[in-house]
Ligand SMILES: O=C(O)CCC(=O)C(=O)O
């Protein structure tokens with residue numbers, strides 16, 4: 001595991017967490033078997049469809065708030081349950097939810113944001129697993145515009161861990177491109193606190 005040096009945040013990358021052929025098989029199975037939804041969010045006073053498909057799984061009874069929406073967790077898909085266990089033992093951290101994003105082609109994307117919802121706790125550990133098409137992942141400092149933007153290429157099978165103060169100080173995004181790209185599935189494993197569980 002490689003620690004990427006970034007001020008005010010922790011970023012770890014394991015480029016070959018899952019072997020290529022297994023990652024491709026997982027991509028195919030999940031692409032076919034998950035119940036993909038295209039959420040609508042309110043933007044500038046009107047409802048727009050987000051440019052990607054999503055699915056949210058986790059332990060029972062956990063809600064997830066996202067751009068004004070409240071999503072209910074679906075039960076763990078068996079393949080994802082197994083992946084969760086592998087990621088947990090590698091990251092030495094437990095997760096109770098996963099947000100799964102399916103970028104169908106280069107036009108699908110995720111805008112600048114940080115994962116700083118209060119239910120994720122103060123300094124969340126988020127483990128981000130990539131399957132399929134490699135995509136650019138950008139990071140930009142939220143406050144100090146003199147700090148250069150960072151760019152990673154997230155290959156199929158790679159695992160990126162975001163931790164420490166990263167979500168407080170950095171935004172991240174997956175930009176769209178005009179290049180013809182294949183599909184990519186990204187899974188962000190998270191620990192979501194509920195009113196019944198303690199914040200760290
Ligand atoms: O697709 C990615 O690499 C990023 C996903 C992400 O930022 C998120 O789910 O919050």
Ligand SMILES: [Fe+2]
Nearest residue numbers: 113114115172
């Ligand atoms: Fe994110």
